[in-house]
Amino acid sequence: MTTDTVRTAERTATAGQRAPGDGGPEWVVLVDGASAGRSRRRSPSVRQVVSRFVAANLVAVLLLLAGGVWASIEAAENEALADARHTTDLLATLLVEPTLDERVMAGDPAALAAFDTSLGERLAEAGVIRVKIWTADGRIVYSDEAALIGQPYQLDAEDRRALRDGVTRAEVSDLSRPENRFERSEGRLLEVYRQIDGPASQPLLLETYTPYEQATARQREIWWGFAPILVAVVLILVAVQLPLGHRMATQLRATQREREQLQARALDASTEERRLIAGSLHDGIVQDVSASALLVARAADQLRAAGARQVGEGLGQAAGALRESVGSLRSLLVEIYPATLEQAGLPMALADLAGRLRPRGIEVRLHVDDDLDPPPAAASVVLRTVQEALRNVVKHAGARSVDVTVEQTAAGLVLEVTDDGVGFDLAAPRRSADHHLGLRLLGDLAATEGAFLAVRTAPGAGTSLRLEVPWS
Numbered sequence: 001m002t003t004d005t006v007r008t009a010e011r012t013a014t015a016g017q018r019a020p021g022d023g024g025p026e027w028v029v030l031v032d033g034a035s036a037g038r039s040r041r042r043s044p045s046v047r048q049v050v051s052r053f054v055a056a057n058l059v060a061v062l063l064l065l066a067g068g069v070w071a072s073i074e075a076a077e078n079e080a081l082a083d084a085r086h087t088t089d090l091l092a093t094l095l096v097e098p099t100l101d102e103r104v105m106a107g108d109p110a111a112l113a114a115f116d117t118s119l120g121e122r123l124a125e126a127g128v129i130r131v132k133i134w135t136a137d138g139r140i141v142y143s144d145e146a147a148l149i150g151q152p153y154q155l156d157a158e159d160r161r162a163l164r165d166g167v168t169r170a171e172v173s174d175l176s177r178p179e180n181r182f183e184r185s186e187g188r189l190l191e192v193y194r195q196i197d198g199p200a201s202q203p204l205l206l207e208t209y210t211p212y213e214q215a216t217a218r219q220r221e222i223w224w225g226f227a228p229i230l231v232a233v234v235l236i237l238v239a240v241q242l243p244l245g246h247r248m249a250t251q252l253r254a255t256q257r258e259r260e261q262l263q264a265r266a267l268d269a270s271t272e273e274r275r276l277i278a279g280s281l282h283d284g285i286v287q288d289v290s291a292s293a294l295l296v297a298r299a300a301d302q303l304r305a306a307g308a309r310q311v312g313e314g315l316g317q318a319a320g321a322l323r324e325s326v327g328s329l330r331s332l333l334v335e336i337y338p339a340t341l342e343q344a345g346l347p348m349a350l351a352d353l354a355g356r357l358r359p360r361g362i363e364v365r366l367h368v369d370d371d372l373d374p375p376p377a378a379a380s381v382v383l384r385t386v387q388e389a390l391r392n393v394v395k396h397a398g399a400r401s402v403d404v405t406v407e408q409t410a411a412g413l414v415l416e417v418t419d420d421g422v423g424f425d426l427a428a429p430r431r432s433a434d435h436h437l438g439l440r441l442l443g444d445l446a447a448t449e450g451a452f453l454a455v456r457t458a459p460g461a462g463t464s465l466r467l468e469v470p471w472s
Contacts, residue, residue, distance in 0.1 A: 025458035027466065028426055030439065031446040053245035054238075061234045068230050076221075080190060080212075081170040087126045088192040088208045089168055095122055096206060100133070102199045105141050107150060116144060130183055130209035133196075136163055141204070145182045153179040155205070159193060163205050168194035173209060188212035286329050293322035327359065346379040347372055350404060353386055357402070360394060367405040378413050378469045381449045382406060385467050388442050389417040397421025397463060412470040419464075423457045442467075 099118050103111035123131060123144070133142040138155045140148045155163075162169055173191035175184045183189055189209045198204040297319035303312035347368045354364035374382070386404060393399050399421030407414045439455065442465070446453035452468035 025423075025456050025461055027454045027456045027464075029452070029454045030443045031451065031453040053249075054242070057234075057238050057241065061238075064230060064234060068227065081192075084190045084192045084208070084210050085168045085170045085194075087128070087210070088170075088194055088206065091119075091122065091126065091128070091131075091208065092194060092196045092206050095119060096133070097196050100142075100196075100198055100204075105199060105202075107141070112142065112146075112149070115142065119144065127210050128208045129186055129189070129211065130207075132179070132207040134159070134205040134207070136203055136205075140179070148179065148182070151179070153177075159205055162193050163195050163203055166195040168192065172212065183209055186211065281329065286326060289322055289329065290326050293319050293326060296322060324359075345373060346383065346406070349379075349383050350386060350406070353383070353390055354402075354404065357390060357394065362393065362399060363401040364390070365401065365403050367403065369406075369408070372406060372408055374408060374413050375471065377449075378471065381445065381451060381469050382413055382415050382467065384445060385415060385442060385465075386417060388445075389465050392439075393417075393419050393421065396424070399462070412468060415465075415467040415469070417465045418462065420462045423459050423461045423463050425459055426455070426457065 095118065099115060101111065104115050119131065131144050132140055132148065134140055134155065139152045140150065143149055158169060170190060170192040173180060173183065173189040190212055191207060191209055193205055193207045196204050196206045296315050300312045300315035300319055303315060347370055350366055350368055354366055357364050390402065393402055397419045399419035402417065402419045405416045443453060446467060450470060454466045455463065457463040
């Protein structure tokens with residue numbers, strides 16, 4: 001079982017787990033960033049892009065070759081049919097019509113023998129293996145197969161049309177027809193039929209049969225003439241496009257690296273800007289307000305000593321308000337730039353965040369190993385999540401205590417923040433535009449970092465938040 005499978009099983013169990021006590025709320029998964037991360041494919045490398053490009057070109061070559069084969073078959077068959085029509089026209093005009101007379105039409109044996117002799121050599125030279133001459137009523141008056149002479153058969157529509165319009169037609173012969181039974185042993189044949197003039201200008205139908213191998217041989221001739229051109233064109237196409245594909249992939253990868261560098265620089269610039277703002281506030285207004293609090297407190301003490309107790313009490317309250325403002329400003333500095341995360345580590349930074357809630361009467365219990373030292377990216381996600389979670393506790397929970405637990409596992413960091421506040425109903429309609437804004441912010445943060453985020457809450461049952469940050 002893989003690590004991802006184990007983690008998925010653990011998360012499924014967590015999502016269905018109830019709080020202690022019957023009828024407690026279940027965990028509800030808000031973001032499963034690891035699954036989303038797995039669904040986002042990594043950008044392909046230059047080698048992968050070029051390999052895909054070459055594969056696509058090979059597919060194109062195969063398609064072109066298949067198209068070329070199909071085109072050559074069609075062209076060869078059409079050319080063979082044209083050659084057969086031309087041969088039949090020559091036979092009809094130069095040989096059959098001049099020698100066909102009444103005696104042949106009447107079936108005279110001597111006339112038929114003489115007609116056979118005159119046609120024999122020419123038919124062999126032309127590659128014709130069978131000849132038939134039909135009358136308009138479907139009777140074969142001559143064939144070089146003597147068994148067919150005098151036999152009546154049904155003419156099909158194409159034969160009758162040829163008798164009417166005199167156009168020479170050609171097609172692959174239908175050897176299943178009864179008049180073609182003597183040709184079945186010859187294999188596939190080309191059949192050509194045309195109208196000829198018999199004795200006394202009687203319209204007759206001449207049919208010739210030639211082997212289909214002529215079309216196959218012609219197909220090979222056309223293919224071998226066409227193939228070198230096709231292969232040359234494809235090779236030139238690949239040779240031209242391959243460098244272009246490699247250059248395009250290289251430029252894409254360079255652009256991606258540049259974008260990542262810009263993002264890193266923007267993050268560094270943002271961190272530096274927050275550090276400068278925090279430094280300016282600390283060295284400026286925080287120091288000024290602190291000094292003002294000391295001056296006001298000293299003045300209050302002097303007024304009390306002088307007997308102006310009421311005025312002294314008022315200044316004392318003002319001094320207390322200034323000290324609270326200093327505390328709030330320092331808490332704000334921690335939010336803007338938590339320097340302790342880089343300087344003292346995650347446990348100390350979390351302790352600083354927890355200290356902000358104690359003046360508000362909220363006890364924060366930290367369960368974090370002192371030697372916890374996760375990578376900066378994971379530590380930053382955990383710290384920002386705790387910041388937002390504690391902010392929600394202060395604003396919405398009405399809690400008296402909060403437990404913050406951080407554990408380091410083989411897969412990453414696991415954070416749980418649990419309070420004893422009023423809780424809420426996740427399924428209830430939002431009461432205002434910013435209701436649950438904190439959860440949306442946490443969800444966006446988890447999704448951006450590829451983390452897992454779940455919440456468990458119900459009215460009156462407090463709220464628990466669980467974050468799992470995988471190692472990068």
